[in-house]
Amino acid sequence: MDVRNELTARLDACQKCNVCTAQCPVAKVNPHFPGPKGLGPDMERFRRGQFIPGETTLDDCSNCKTCEVTCPSGVKITEMILEARRAARKGPHKTMLSLKLRLRGYVLGRAEYLGKLGVLWPGMANQALKLNLVRWALDKGLAVSQKGPLPAYGRPLEVIEDKGGRAGGAFRKQVIYFPGCYTRYNEGDTGRIMIKVLEHIGYKTIVPNFHCCGLPLEANGQFDKARKNGLYNLELMRPYLEAGVPVITSCTSCGLTLKEDYPKLPAPGAQMIGAQTYDLFEFLWQLHEKRELPLDFQEVKACFGYHLPCHLKAQGIGTPALRILRLIPGVKIRNLDAGCCGLSGSYGFKAEKYDKAMKIGNPLFEAVNVGVERGDFQEMLTECGVCKVQIQHGTSIPTKHPLRILAKAYKIILE
Structure with a gap:
Protein backbone atom coordinates (compact mmCIF):
# COMPACT_ATOMS: atom_id res chain seq x y z
CA MET A 1 0.00 0.00 0.00
CA ARG A 89 3.11 20.66 -7.05
CA LYS A 90 2.36 18.31 -9.94
CA GLY A 91 -0.35 17.24 -12.37
CA PRO A 92 -2.52 19.26 -14.75
CA HIS A 93 -3.93 21.44 -11.96
CA LYS A 94 -0.66 22.09 -10.13
CA THR A 95 -0.32 25.28 -8.15
CA MET A 96 1.50 27.98 -10.11
CA LEU A 97 3.49 30.04 -7.62
CA SER A 98 4.90 33.42 -8.50
CA LEU A 99 8.56 33.56 -9.50
CA LYS A 100 9.37 35.25 -6.18
CA LEU A 101 7.79 32.48 -4.11
CA ARG A 102 9.35 29.75 -6.24
CA LEU A 103 12.78 31.31 -5.73
CA ARG A 104 12.13 31.67 -2.01
CA GLY A 105 11.17 28.02 -1.72
CA TYR A 106 14.32 27.03 -3.59
CA VAL A 107 16.56 29.20 -1.39
CA LEU A 108 15.02 28.42 2.02
CA GLY A 109 14.89 24.72 1.20
CA ARG A 110 18.62 24.64 0.46
CA ALA A 111 19.83 25.13 4.04
CA GLU A 112 22.85 22.96 3.26
CA TYR A 113 23.95 25.05 0.28
CA LEU A 114 23.34 28.31 2.14
CA GLY A 115 25.49 26.93 4.94
CA LYS A 116 28.32 25.99 2.60
CA LEU A 117 28.30 29.51 1.19
CA GLY A 118 27.97 31.18 4.58
CA VAL A 119 30.96 29.42 6.15
CA LEU A 120 33.32 30.47 3.35
CA TRP A 121 33.52 33.97 4.92
CA PRO A 122 31.31 33.72 8.03
CA GLY A 123 32.24 37.12 9.47
CA MET A 124 31.47 38.86 6.17
CA ALA A 125 28.24 36.88 5.69
CA ASN A 126 27.02 37.70 9.20
CA GLN A 127 27.73 41.40 8.80
CA ALA A 128 26.04 41.49 5.40
CA LEU A 129 22.89 39.85 6.78
CA LYS A 130 22.63 42.64 9.36
CA LEU A 131 22.58 45.42 6.76
CA ASN A 132 19.20 47.08 6.26
CA LEU A 133 19.77 47.20 2.50
CA VAL A 134 20.40 43.45 2.32
CA ARG A 135 17.34 42.68 4.45
CA TRP A 136 15.24 45.01 2.29
CA ALA A 137 16.48 43.23 -0.84
CA LEU A 138 15.66 39.82 0.65
CA ASP A 139 12.17 41.05 1.51
CA LYS A 140 11.44 42.56 -1.88
CA GLY A 141 13.20 39.89 -3.94
CA LEU A 142 12.34 36.70 -2.01
CA ALA A 143 9.62 37.69 0.49
CA VAL A 144 11.95 36.87 3.38
CA SER A 145 10.91 39.03 6.32
CA GLN A 146 13.04 42.10 7.08
CA LYS A 147 12.19 41.76 10.77
CA GLY A 148 12.81 38.05 11.23
CA PRO A 149 15.94 36.56 12.81
CA LEU A 150 18.58 35.00 10.60
CA PRO A 151 21.04 32.47 12.10
CA ALA A 152 24.69 33.48 12.16
CA TYR A 153 27.36 31.33 10.51
CA GLY A 154 30.50 30.06 12.21
CA ARG A 155 33.36 27.60 11.80
CA PRO A 156 31.79 24.48 10.28
CA LEU A 157 31.82 21.06 11.88
CA GLU A 158 34.40 18.84 10.26
CA VAL A 159 33.60 15.49 8.62
CA ILE A 160 35.17 12.62 10.59
CA GLU A 161 35.86 9.57 8.44
CA ASP A 162 36.02 6.01 9.74
CA LYS A 163 39.79 5.52 9.60
CA GLY A 164 39.79 2.66 12.08
CA GLY A 165 37.53 0.34 10.10
CA ARG A 166 33.81 -0.14 10.28
CA ALA A 167 31.95 -1.51 13.27
CA GLY A 168 33.25 -4.88 14.33
CA GLY A 169 36.85 -3.83 13.69
CA ALA A 170 39.30 -2.20 16.07
CA PHE A 171 36.63 -0.04 17.72
CA ARG A 172 33.90 -1.92 19.57
CA LYS A 173 31.99 1.16 20.76
CA GLN A 174 31.18 3.72 18.12
CA VAL A 175 28.33 5.90 16.95
CA ILE A 176 27.37 7.75 13.79
CA TYR A 177 26.64 11.42 14.37
CA PHE A 178 24.08 13.13 12.11
CA PRO A 179 24.65 16.81 12.97
CA GLY A 180 22.15 18.51 10.65
CA CYS A 181 22.69 21.74 8.73
CA TYR A 182 22.32 24.14 11.66
CA THR A 183 24.95 22.41 13.79
CA ARG A 184 27.25 21.81 10.85
CA TYR A 185 27.29 25.36 9.47
CA ASN A 186 25.83 27.71 12.07
CA GLU A 187 26.91 26.23 15.37
CA GLY A 188 29.80 23.87 14.76
CA ASP A 189 31.03 24.28 18.34
CA THR A 190 27.99 22.39 19.60
CA GLY A 191 28.89 19.47 17.33
CA ARG A 192 32.52 19.50 18.44
CA ILE A 193 31.48 19.55 22.10
CA MET A 194 29.11 16.65 21.47
CA ILE A 195 31.91 14.59 19.97
CA LYS A 196 34.07 15.27 23.05
CA VAL A 197 31.21 14.24 25.36
CA LEU A 198 30.74 10.99 23.44
CA GLU A 199 34.48 10.34 23.61
CA HIS A 200 34.41 11.00 27.35
CA ILE A 201 31.81 8.28 27.85
CA GLY A 202 33.77 5.86 25.66
CA TYR A 203 32.40 6.19 22.13
CA LYS A 204 34.29 6.89 18.93
CA THR A 205 32.23 9.27 16.78
CA ILE A 206 32.05 9.07 12.98
CA VAL A 207 30.62 12.02 11.04
CA PRO A 208 30.08 11.05 7.38
CA ASN A 209 29.65 13.75 4.74
CA PHE A 210 25.86 13.81 5.00
CA HIS A 211 23.52 15.96 2.95
CA CYS A 212 20.64 17.88 4.57
CA CYS A 213 18.11 15.50 6.13
CA GLY A 214 15.49 16.83 3.69
CA LEU A 215 13.00 18.45 6.07
CA PRO A 216 13.70 22.07 4.95
CA LEU A 217 13.31 20.91 1.35
CA GLU A 218 9.93 19.29 2.02
CA ALA A 219 8.74 22.32 3.97
CA ASN A 220 9.44 24.45 0.90
CA GLY A 221 7.98 22.15 -1.74
CA GLN A 222 11.22 20.50 -2.93
CA PHE A 223 9.98 16.94 -2.46
CA ASP A 224 12.08 15.17 -5.09
CA LYS A 225 15.30 16.69 -3.80
CA ALA A 226 14.37 15.76 -0.22
CA ARG A 227 13.88 12.15 -1.31
CA LYS A 228 17.25 12.09 -3.08
CA ASN A 229 18.96 13.43 0.04
CA GLY A 230 17.32 10.75 2.16
CA LEU A 231 18.44 7.97 -0.17
CA TYR A 232 21.99 9.36 -0.26
CA ASN A 233 22.19 9.61 3.54
CA LEU A 234 20.77 6.12 4.02
CA GLU A 235 23.41 4.67 1.71
CA LEU A 236 26.14 6.35 3.77
CA MET A 237 24.68 4.88 6.96
CA ARG A 238 23.81 1.43 5.59
CA PRO A 239 27.00 -0.47 6.55
CA TYR A 240 26.86 0.94 10.07
CA LEU A 241 23.16 0.23 10.46
CA GLU A 242 23.75 -3.35 9.35
CA ALA A 243 26.48 -3.60 11.99
CA GLY A 244 24.11 -2.29 14.69
CA VAL A 245 25.87 1.05 15.20
CA PRO A 246 23.59 3.75 16.74
CA VAL A 247 22.89 7.00 14.90
CA ILE A 248 22.92 10.01 17.21
CA THR A 249 21.37 13.41 16.51
CA SER A 250 21.60 16.71 18.37
CA CYS A 251 18.94 18.41 16.21
CA THR A 252 15.37 17.45 17.09
CA SER A 253 14.00 18.00 13.57
CA CYS A 254 16.71 15.88 11.96
CA GLY A 255 16.08 13.20 14.56
CA LEU A 256 12.35 13.16 13.83
CA THR A 257 13.00 12.97 10.08
CA LEU A 258 15.36 10.01 10.47
CA LYS A 259 12.94 8.22 12.78
CA GLU A 260 9.67 8.86 10.92
CA ASP A 261 10.40 9.69 7.28
CA TYR A 262 13.48 7.66 6.37
CA PRO A 263 11.86 4.27 7.17
CA LYS A 264 9.43 4.95 4.30
CA LEU A 265 12.19 5.29 1.69
CA PRO A 266 12.81 2.42 -0.76
CA ALA A 267 16.41 1.76 0.24
CA PRO A 268 18.55 -0.73 2.18
CA GLY A 269 18.75 0.41 5.77
CA ALA A 270 15.35 2.10 5.74
CA GLN A 271 13.86 -0.62 7.97
CA MET A 272 16.68 -0.19 10.50
CA ILE A 273 17.15 3.58 10.71
CA GLY A 274 14.08 4.34 12.85
CA ALA A 275 14.97 1.93 15.63
CA GLN A 276 18.70 2.81 15.59
CA THR A 277 18.36 6.61 15.70
CA TYR A 278 18.53 8.40 19.05
CA ASP A 279 18.43 11.95 20.28
CA LEU A 280 21.66 12.50 22.19
CA PHE A 281 20.03 12.71 25.60
CA GLU A 282 17.73 9.79 24.81
CA PHE A 283 20.87 7.75 24.12
CA LEU A 284 22.57 8.96 27.30
CA TRP A 285 19.53 8.16 29.42
CA GLN A 286 19.43 4.61 28.09
CA LEU A 287 23.10 4.27 29.05
CA HIS A 288 22.26 5.63 32.50
CA GLU A 289 19.49 3.07 32.94
CA LYS A 290 22.02 0.34 32.11
CA ARG A 291 24.50 1.95 34.55
CA GLU A 292 26.91 2.64 31.70
CA LEU A 293 26.88 6.44 31.87
CA PRO A 294 29.83 7.98 33.75
CA LEU A 295 28.57 10.19 36.55
CA ASP A 296 31.87 11.98 37.25
CA PHE A 297 30.13 15.35 37.31
CA GLN A 298 31.51 18.48 38.90
CA GLU A 299 28.99 20.79 40.53
CA VAL A 300 27.40 23.38 38.26
CA LYS A 301 25.60 26.04 40.27
CA ALA A 302 23.15 27.49 37.78
CA CYS A 303 19.42 27.85 37.09
CA PHE A 304 17.92 27.54 33.63
CA GLY A 305 14.60 27.74 31.87
CA TYR A 306 13.91 24.96 29.37
CA HIS A 307 11.91 24.91 26.13
CA LEU A 308 10.79 21.54 24.75
CA PRO A 309 10.94 21.71 20.92
CA CYS A 310 7.85 20.54 19.06
CA HIS A 311 9.79 17.98 17.02
CA LEU A 312 11.28 16.46 20.16
CA LYS A 313 7.81 16.22 21.68
CA ALA A 314 6.67 14.46 18.49
CA GLN A 315 9.31 11.76 19.01
CA GLY A 316 7.45 10.57 22.10
CA ILE A 317 10.55 10.25 24.28
CA GLY A 318 9.64 12.79 26.96
CA THR A 319 12.34 15.16 28.21
CA PRO A 320 15.56 13.12 28.49
CA ALA A 321 17.72 16.26 28.65
CA LEU A 322 15.99 17.31 31.88
CA ARG A 323 16.45 13.85 33.37
CA ILE A 324 20.16 13.85 32.57
CA LEU A 325 20.88 17.43 33.65
CA ARG A 326 19.06 16.92 36.95
CA LEU A 327 21.70 14.31 37.79
CA ILE A 328 24.29 17.11 37.88
CA PRO A 329 24.86 18.60 41.36
CA GLY A 330 23.78 22.24 41.57
CA VAL A 331 21.77 22.39 38.34
CA LYS A 332 18.18 23.63 38.58
CA ILE A 333 15.91 23.63 35.54
CA ARG A 334 12.36 24.82 35.05
CA ASN A 335 10.44 23.32 32.14
CA LEU A 336 8.36 26.24 30.84
CA ASP A 337 6.00 24.04 28.78
CA ALA A 338 4.72 27.16 26.98
CA GLY A 339 4.12 25.78 23.49
CA CYS A 340 5.66 26.32 20.06
CA CYS A 341 8.27 29.05 19.53
CA GLY A 342 6.63 29.92 16.20
CA LEU A 343 9.66 29.83 13.90
CA SER A 344 9.11 26.20 12.83
CA GLY A 345 12.14 25.79 10.60
CA SER A 346 11.81 28.34 7.79
CA TYR A 347 8.10 29.12 8.43
CA GLY A 348 8.74 32.27 10.45
CA PHE A 349 11.35 33.61 8.02
CA LYS A 350 8.66 34.19 5.39
CA ALA A 351 7.38 37.77 5.17
CA GLU A 352 3.69 36.85 5.26
CA LYS A 353 4.24 34.44 8.17
CA TYR A 354 6.48 36.55 10.44
CA ASP A 355 3.74 38.28 12.47
CA LYS A 356 1.86 35.00 12.93
CA ALA A 357 5.06 33.27 14.02
CA MET A 358 5.67 35.95 16.65
CA LYS A 359 2.08 35.62 17.92
CA ILE A 360 2.51 31.84 18.14
CA GLY A 361 5.70 32.31 20.17
CA ASN A 362 4.32 35.05 22.42
CA PRO A 363 3.23 32.73 25.30
CA LEU A 364 6.73 31.28 25.35
CA PHE A 365 8.35 34.71 25.24
CA GLU A 366 6.17 35.85 28.14
CA ALA A 367 7.04 32.77 30.18
CA VAL A 368 10.75 33.37 29.58
CA ASN A 369 10.57 37.05 30.50
CA VAL A 370 8.50 36.38 33.63
CA GLY A 371 10.94 33.67 34.74
CA VAL A 372 13.90 36.00 34.31
CA GLU A 373 12.15 38.91 36.07
CA ARG A 374 11.30 36.69 39.05
CA GLY A 375 14.89 35.48 39.25
CA ASP A 376 14.02 31.84 38.52
CA PHE A 377 16.72 31.71 35.84
CA GLN A 378 18.84 33.97 33.63
CA GLU A 379 19.43 31.68 30.64
CA MET A 380 17.39 29.33 28.48
CA LEU A 381 18.10 25.83 27.22
CA THR A 382 16.66 24.07 24.17
CA GLU A 383 17.89 21.35 21.82
CA CYS A 384 16.57 22.95 18.62
CA GLY A 385 18.78 25.50 16.86
CA VAL A 386 15.95 27.49 15.28
CA CYS A 387 14.03 27.51 18.59
CA LYS A 388 17.15 29.03 20.12
CA VAL A 389 17.25 31.69 17.40
CA GLN A 390 13.57 32.52 17.91
CA ILE A 391 13.73 32.65 21.72
CA GLN A 392 16.68 35.05 21.59
CA HIS A 393 14.86 37.11 18.96
CA GLY A 394 11.66 37.31 21.01
CA THR A 395 13.24 37.86 24.43
CA SER A 396 16.96 38.76 24.08
CA ILE A 397 17.66 36.08 26.73
CA PRO A 398 20.80 33.97 26.11
CA THR A 399 19.82 30.49 24.94
CA LYS A 400 21.98 27.42 24.34
CA HIS A 401 21.92 23.67 23.79
CA PRO A 402 21.67 21.69 27.07
CA LEU A 403 24.67 19.68 25.88
CA ARG A 404 26.87 22.58 26.98
CA ILE A 405 25.79 22.17 30.61
CA LEU A 406 26.62 18.47 30.48
CA ALA A 407 30.02 19.25 28.94
CA LYS A 408 30.73 21.73 31.73
CA ALA A 409 29.83 19.12 34.34
CA TYR A 410 32.23 16.69 32.64
CA LYS A 411 34.94 19.43 32.74
CA ILE A 412 35.13 19.42 28.93
CA ILE A 413 34.39 23.15 28.65
CA LEU A 414 34.78 25.94 31.21
CA GLU A 415 31.95 28.29 30.23
Missing part, protein backbone atom coordinates in the same frame (compact mmCIF):
# COMPACT_ATOMS: atom_id res chain seq x y z
CA ASP A 2 1.48 3.38 -0.99
CA VAL A 3 1.69 6.30 1.43
CA ARG A 4 -1.43 8.11 0.22
CA ASN A 5 -3.61 5.00 0.22
CA GLU A 6 -2.36 4.16 3.70
CA LEU A 7 -3.25 7.66 4.90
CA THR A 8 -6.71 7.70 3.37
CA ALA A 9 -7.39 4.26 4.81
CA ARG A 10 -7.07 5.79 8.28
CA LEU A 11 -9.58 8.57 7.73
CA ASP A 12 -12.27 6.88 9.78
CA ALA A 13 -9.96 6.94 12.81
CA CYS A 14 -10.60 10.69 13.10
CA GLN A 15 -13.26 11.13 15.79
CA LYS A 16 -14.03 14.78 14.96
CA CYS A 17 -13.11 15.70 18.52
CA ASN A 18 -11.29 18.89 17.40
CA VAL A 19 -8.52 18.44 19.99
CA CYS A 20 -5.95 18.94 17.22
CA THR A 21 -7.48 22.25 16.16
CA ALA A 22 -7.84 23.44 19.76
CA GLN A 23 -4.11 22.84 20.31
CA CYS A 24 -2.86 23.96 16.88
CA PRO A 25 -0.53 26.99 17.28
CA VAL A 26 -1.43 28.34 13.83
CA ALA A 27 -5.20 28.05 14.34
CA LYS A 28 -4.88 30.07 17.56
CA VAL A 29 -3.46 33.10 15.72
CA ASN A 30 -4.91 32.76 12.20
CA PRO A 31 -8.73 32.85 12.01
CA HIS A 32 -8.60 31.97 8.28
CA PHE A 33 -6.76 28.69 8.87
CA PRO A 34 -9.25 25.78 8.94
CA GLY A 35 -7.13 23.88 11.45
CA PRO A 36 -5.55 20.42 11.25
CA LYS A 37 -8.85 18.52 11.21
CA GLY A 38 -10.30 20.72 8.48
CA LEU A 39 -7.16 20.77 6.34
CA GLY A 40 -6.27 17.13 7.05
CA PRO A 41 -8.94 14.43 7.49
CA ASP A 42 -11.93 16.55 6.44
CA MET A 43 -10.43 17.74 3.17
CA GLU A 44 -8.75 14.39 2.52
CA ARG A 45 -12.16 12.81 1.99
CA PHE A 46 -12.61 15.14 -0.99
CA ARG A 47 -9.03 15.01 -2.26
CA ARG A 48 -8.48 11.27 -2.43
CA GLY A 49 -5.09 11.83 -4.01
CA GLN A 50 -6.13 14.77 -6.18
CA PHE A 51 -5.30 18.45 -5.90
CA ILE A 52 -8.28 20.68 -5.23
CA PRO A 53 -7.97 23.93 -7.23
CA GLY A 54 -8.29 26.93 -4.96
CA GLU A 55 -7.05 25.12 -1.84
CA THR A 56 -4.79 27.93 -0.68
CA THR A 57 -4.31 27.15 3.02
CA LEU A 58 -1.98 24.15 2.67
CA ASP A 59 1.12 26.27 3.26
CA ASP A 60 -0.35 27.81 6.42
CA CYS A 61 0.47 24.58 8.29
CA SER A 62 3.85 24.98 10.02
CA ASN A 63 4.47 21.21 10.28
CA CYS A 64 5.04 21.45 14.04
CA LYS A 65 3.16 18.13 14.48
CA THR A 66 1.29 19.33 17.57
CA CYS A 67 -1.87 17.90 16.01
CA GLU A 68 -0.35 14.43 15.78
CA VAL A 69 0.95 14.59 19.35
CA THR A 70 -2.49 15.51 20.71
CA CYS A 71 -4.65 13.28 18.47
CA PRO A 72 -6.17 10.52 20.66
CA SER A 73 -6.55 8.23 17.63
CA GLY A 74 -3.02 8.62 16.28
CA VAL A 75 -4.11 10.08 12.93
CA LYS A 76 -1.09 11.26 10.90
CA ILE A 77 -2.60 14.65 10.08
CA THR A 78 0.53 16.49 8.96
CA GLU A 79 1.40 13.60 6.65
CA MET A 80 -1.96 14.09 4.93
CA ILE A 81 -1.23 17.78 4.53
CA LEU A 82 2.25 17.08 3.14
CA GLU A 83 0.81 14.61 0.64
CA ALA A 84 -1.69 17.24 -0.45
CA ARG A 85 1.20 19.69 -0.92
CA ARG A 86 2.95 17.13 -3.12
CA ALA A 87 -0.18 16.78 -5.23
CA ALA A 88 -0.39 20.57 -5.51
